Amino acid sequence: MRDEILAYKRERILEEAVKLFYERGFTGTTLDDIAAELGVTKPFIYTHFRGKVELLAALCKPTIEMSLAAVADAAAGTGTPTEKLRHAIVGFTKVVLQRQPNIAIYFREEKNLAPAALAEINVLRREFDHVLSGLLRDGVVAGAFEIDDQSLAALALGGMISWAYTWYRPGGRLDIDATADRMANLALRMAGVRIPVPA
Amino acid sequence: MRDEILAYKRERILEEAVKLFYERGFTGTTLDDIAAELGVTKPFIYTHFRGKVELLAALCKPTIEMSLAAVADAAAGTGTPTEKLRHAIVGFTKVVLQRQPNIAIYFREEKNLAPAALAEINVLRREFDHVLSGLLRDGVVAGAFEIDDQSLAALALGGMISWAYTWYRPGGRLDIDATADRMANLALRMAGVRIPVPA
DNA sequence: CCCGCAGGCTACTCGCCGGTAGACTTTCAA
DNA sequence: TTGAAAGTCTACCGGCGAGTAGCCTGCGGG
Numbered sequence: 001m002r003d004e005i006l007a008y009k010r011e012r013i014l015e016e017a018v019k020l021f022y023e024r025g026f027t028g029t030t031l032d033d034i035a036a037e038l039g040v041t042k043p044f045i046y047t048h049f050r051g052k053v054e055l056l057a058a059l060c061k062p063t064i065e066m067s068l069a070a071v072a073d074a075a076a077g078t079g080t081p082t083e084k085l086r087h088a089i090v091g092f093t094k095v096v097l098q099r100q101p102n103i104a105i106y107f108r109e110e111k112n113l114a115p116a117a118l119a120e121i122n123v124l125r126r127e128f129d130h131v132l133s134g135l136l137r138d139g140v141v142a143g144a145f146e147i148d149d150q151s152l153a154a155l156a157l158g159g160m161i162s163w164a165y166t167w168y169r170p171g172g173r174l175d176i177d178a179t180a181d182r183m184a185n186l187a188l189r190m191a192g193v194r195i196p197v198p199a
Numbered sequence: 200m201r202d203e204i205l206a207y208k209r210e211r212i213l214e215e216a217v218k219l220f221y222e223r224g225f226t227g228t229t230l231d232d233i234a235a236e237l238g239v240t241k242p243f244i245y246t247h248f249r250g251k252v253e254l255l256a257a258l259c260k261p262t263i264e265m266s267l268a269a270v271a272d273a274a275a276g277t278g279t280p281t282e283k284l285r286h287a288i289v290g291f292t293k294v295v296l297q298r299q300p301n302i303a304i305y306f307r308e309e310k311n312l313a314p315a316a317l318a319e320i321n322v323l324r325r326e327f328d329h330v331l332s333g334l335l336r337d338g339v340v341a342g343a344f345e346i347d348d349q350s351l352a353a354l355a356l357g358g359m360i361s362w363a364y365t366w367y368r369p370g371g372r373l374d375i376d377a378t379a380d381r382m383a384n385l386a387l388r389m390a391g392v393r394i395p396v397p398a
Numbered sequence: 399c400c401c402g403c404a405g406g407c408t409a410c411t412c413g414c415c416g417g418t419a420g421a422c423t424t425t426c427a428a
Numbered sequence: 429t430t431g432a433a434a435g436t437c438t439a440c441c442g443g444c445g446a447g448t449a450g451c452c453t454g455c456g457g458g
Contacts, residue, residue: 025310027226030445041407043448052446107365108307111224149381152373156385159362160355166306167354174351182348186355190389229415240437242418251416 010048012038017055022101026056026109057117060106063099064121068128070095075131081139082193088135089187093161093180096168103165129154136191146192157187209247211237216254221300225255225308255308256316262301263320265294267327274330280338281392287334288360288386292379295363302364328353335390345391356386 016037020029031052035042049055070091074084096103110118133154139145147153161183168179215236219228230251234241248254269290273283295302309317332353338344346352360382367378 028310031447032445042446043408044406046447047405108310111227111307152378152381153385155362155366156359156382159365160359163354163358163362166358179351182351183355186352186389189391190385192388230417231415241416242438243436245417246435 006048013045013048014055014058018059018101018105021056021059021105021109026052026105026112053112053114053117056105056109057113059102060109060113061117061121061124063095063102063106064124064128066095066099067092067103068124068131071128071131071135075135081135081142081144082188084135085139085145085188085191085193086184088132089157089161089184090180093164093183094176096161096164097176097179100165100168103162107162107165129158132158139191144193153190157190160186160190205247212244212247213254213257217258217300217304220255220258220304220308225251225304225311252311252313252316255304256312258301259305259308259312260316260320260323262294262298262305263323263327265298266291266302267323267330269294270327270330270334274334280334280341280343281387283334284338284344284387284390284392285383287331288356288383289379292360292363292382293375295360296367296375296378299364299367302361306361306364328357331357338390343392352389356389359385359389 013034016034017029020033020037024033031042031045035045038044045055049058071088074088074091077084077087079087106121113121129151133150136145136147136150136153140147140150164179164183174182212233216228216233219232219236223232230241230244234244237243244254248257270287273287273290276283276286278286305320312320328350332349335344335346335349335352335356339346339349363378363382373381
């Protein structure tokens with residue numbers, strides 16, 4: 001009970017911080033702004049976080065972990081390389097779109113992270129690229145894909161999806177599931193798998 | 200002569216600003232830092248730029264203009280849709296890689312631009328997406344491409360290339376021309392054009 | 399009923415940095 | 429040789445915002 005309330009307060013702070021950092025940028029947002037939005041005052045935030053940069057790290061890291069988990073789960077699962085790649089892209093796209101503000105903040109404000117936090121996240125990102133290009137390589141070896149440079153293709157795929165943080169808006173033309181599905185089609189085609197255009 | 204020297208000084212300020220903004224971020228860089236790097240003092244910068252945000256706009260806008268020009272030139276040129284798309288992607292990729300720090304700064308520091316400058320750049324970006332998806336649509340109409348959602352494909356292509364600002368490093372495995380060429384192959388494949396894998 | 403304490407607030411400090419006023423120096427023209 | 433103007437520097441201001449010290453209040457236990 002005690003802990004749940006504590007966790008809830010923490011969550012609320014993070015929520016509001018995400019909203020404001022996303023809209024105004026990290027340096028464009030003051031702790032007083034966040035506190036005001038919550039109806040409290042600045043020292044309240046300090047009872048839950050060491051400071052502004054820790055807040056930033058707490059917003060970014062779990063989201064990057066979710067991105068890695070999405071592709072790692074797909075790669076570790078069963079199925080043909082084509083199925084695995086589709087799962088990986090669909091899962092990753094969903095993370096990006098569901099946590100779009102967090103992703104946007106991370107890419108924009110990376111430079112403001114504490115060196116230690118940045119290093120931890122960089123490990124996750126390298127692992128992400130590694131898993132994704134490994135997945136492509138397996139598909140090539142199995143004869144399912146046709147890619148001459150799997151590393152570059154992994155970066156291209158990662159970029160094509162990550163980029164969605166710049167243009168996706170909830171309530172837009174396509175919802176999250178539809179976007180993820182179409183992104184997966186584009187990805188499979190880029191990997192050299194023939195996908196018939198839906199009638 | 201007078202003007203050339205003036206333009207040169209301006210250029211040098213911009214050069215150093217790009218370097219520092221890229222490494223430390225916009226708010227993480229002071230005008231004193233830039234001046235020190237140039238071996239001058241802060242007021243010197245004010246004889247060439249109105250202030251820090253104008254410096255930022257001067258770094259970003261021409262680069263976005265170059266990106267638009269690359270795809271617009273390709274679209275306006277002659278050739279089959281496939282050739283046009285290849286030219287567009289090769290040209291755009293080269294701009295991104297040659298002006299990588301500027302692109303990185305723009306995407307990271309967009310929020311720090313003056314509203315007027317941001318609006319001008321947004322016009323260019325909309326035009327960019329419009330030209331690119333038009334190019335894809337023409338290819339579909341001509342039967343050269345096979346894409347069911349040209350708008351989404353244009354965003355995916357734009358992202359896949361733009362993203363290179365996050366991973367490209369001069370002197371890495373692939374040089375600019377090689378990267379641009381391979382990106383174009385991936386793009387054409389995504390557009391549904393069959394490209395044989397080089398032997 | 400009173401005590402103690404936890405959780406939050408009021409009210410500060412302090413360093414940083416964008417921007418500026420005005421002095422100084424160098425150059426060139428008359 | 430001198431006057432003026434262009435170009436740059438020294439020295440400052442003022443605001444802003446992260447972080448903190450210490451007070452206040454309401455609630456649960458004795």
